Amino acid sequence: MTTWTDHRLEVIISVLLRTGVTISAAVVLLGGACYLAKHGHEQSAYHVFHETAPTYRSVSGVIHAAGPSNCQAVIQLGLLLLILTPVARVAFSLAGFALEHDRTYMVLTSIVFVILIYSLAGAH
Amino acid sequence: MTNLEFTPLVFGISAVAGCLGALTGLGGGVVVTPALTLLLGVDIRYAIGASLVSVIATSSGAAAAFVREGYSNIRIGMFLEIATTLGAILGAFLATRTPTTILSIIFGFVLLHAAWQSSRGHPSDQQPKIPDPLAKRFKLDGSYPSTEGPCEYQVAHVKTGFSLMFGAGTLSGLLGIGSGALKVIAMDQAMRVPFKVSTTTSNFMIGVTAAASAGIYLSRGYIEPGLAMPVMLGVLTGSLIGARHLIGAKVHVLRWIFAAVVGFMAIEMIFTGVKGKI
Numbered sequence: 177m178t179t180w181t182d183h184r185l186e187v188i189i190s191v192l193l194r195t196g197v198t199i200s201a202a203v204v205l206l207g208g209a210c211y212l213a214k215h216g217h218e219q220s221a222y223h224v225f226h227e228t229a230p231t232y233r234s235v236s237g238v239i240h241a242a243g244p245s246n247c248q249a250v251i252q253l254g255l256l257l258l259i260l261t262p263v264a265r266v267a268f269s270l271a272g273f274a275l276e277h278d279r280t281y282m283v284l285t286s287i288v289f290v291i292l293i294y295s296l297a298g299a300h
Numbered sequence: 301m302t303n304l305e306f307t308p309l310v311f312g313i314s315a316v317a318g319c320l321g322a323l324t325g326l327g328g329g330v331v332v333t334p335a336l337t338l339l340l341g342v343d344i345r346y347a348i349g350a351s352l353v354s355v356i357a358t359s360s361g362a363a364a365a366f367v368r369e370g371y372s373n374i375r376i377g378m379f380l381e382i383a384t385t386l387g388a389i390l391g392a393f394l395a396t397r398t399p400t401t402i403l404s405i406i407f408g409f410v411l412l413h414a415a416w417q418s419s420r421g422h423p424s425d426q427q428p429k430i431p432d433p434l435a436k437r438f439k440l441d442g443s444y445p446s447t448e449g450p451c452e453y454q455v456a457h458v459k460t461g462f463s464l465m466f467g468a469g470t471l472s473g474l475l476g477i478g479s480g481a482l483k484v485i486a487m488d489q490a491m492r493v494p495f496k497v498s499t500t501t502s503n504f505m506i507g508v509t510a511a512a513s514a515g516i517y518l519s520r521g522y523i524e525p526g527l528a529m530p531v532m533l534g535v536l537t538g539s540l541i542g543a544r545h546l547i548g549a550k551v552h553v554l555r556w557i558f559a560a561v562v563g564f565m566a567i568e569m570i571f572t573g574v575k576g577k578i
Contacts, residue, residue, distance in 0.1 A: 186372075193364040193507075197360045197364070201536060205533060207529065211529070216302065216304040217302050220305075222340075222524065225345045227520065232525060248525040249525075251526075255523060258357055260511075261356065262507035266381075266508060269374065280439070284382060284438075287382050291512055292385065292511055295392075296514075298515070
């Protein structure tokens with residue numbers, strides 16, 4: 177079995193981060209093109225703040241709405257994938273530290289992971 | 301303005317911000333929000349939401365390269381991320397309760413600091429006289445590659461660094477910025493981590509910090525797909541171009557231009573905040 181060194185962990189993390197950013201940018205671009213094709217001639221209105229529609233405000237709402245009929249939800253899905261990239265990085269680090277039998281860092285990484293999940297899962 | 305006119309404009313502004321941010325090392329997020337609010341009259345809360353998302357993109361993109369080079373210290377990063385993520389959640393909650401005029405003024409002062417930071421170089425690395433026992437406890441000491449082989453370093457003032465990181469996280473969540481400058485100060489000046497390690501580790505941490513407040517921004521309706529789309533794609537494109545030309549650019553001249561632009565924006569943000577026009 178290969179030993180899990182910090183450097184090996186770093187290399188895998190860098191691949192993970194790059195892949196996450198690339199996929200999310202592609203999804204946002206796709207959603208953006210579809211959004212402009214459908215709503216390009218509508219007036220943009222960002223001068224006055226009104227919360228975005230409830231569909232776009234939760235992970236489950238975005239996943240259910242994303243599709244050819246709702247391009248904004250596709251953009252939002254891409255943005256969610258982007259937000260999840262660092263979360264995946266932390267989850268992966270946790271696995272890495274577990275393989276290194278580094279208990280201190282397993283605890284520290286778990287704390288960070290729980291904070292991130294709290295932010296994403298809760299309705300605030 | 302129709303979406304077909306608005307989207308390319310926002311993309312262009314964001315690309316310039318991302319490019320300048322990468323060239324000066326200050327990140328694009330800090331320039332995008334004032335540009336959108338001052339130039340296009342976008343509500344600061346939408347701007348903050350879009351900027352925060354773009355911060356995750358640039359941080360993750362750049363970190364991918366730095367982590368591979370072996371400069372960033374993933375243990376220092378993870379240890380301090382406890383402070384920055386907790387701060388980010390506090391900041392995001394504060395953002396929803398703070399009047400936009402106050403947000404604008406705070407933003408102005410952060411920009412003033414960025415302008416000052418940009419106009420001067422960085423101090424030379426100093427190794428701590430007395431290493432911190434906490435650094436040993438949490439295995440924070442490390443080494444980085446140099447031309448003369450691996451260079452060992454020790455970490456000092458862990459508690460001070462941790463507290464400063466909490467502050468950096470709060471500011472990040474409050475204003476939707478990476479607050480990389482403050483993160484570097486905490487590591488470079490308080491903890492005496494070598495500059496190259498501080499900047500790359502800070503970059504590595506920014507994505508996780510921003511992700512912690514992004515969830516709260518999302519559920520509060522700050523992330524508007526139509527606006528966040530060109531901002532995220534623009535800043536990402538700009539920062540990739542900026543990073544590619546980093547070696548060839550006259551960084552010294554650029555730093556001064558950037559400082560002047562940011563300084564001007566700072567005064568504008570404070571001014572509009574005080575007048576209550578935002």
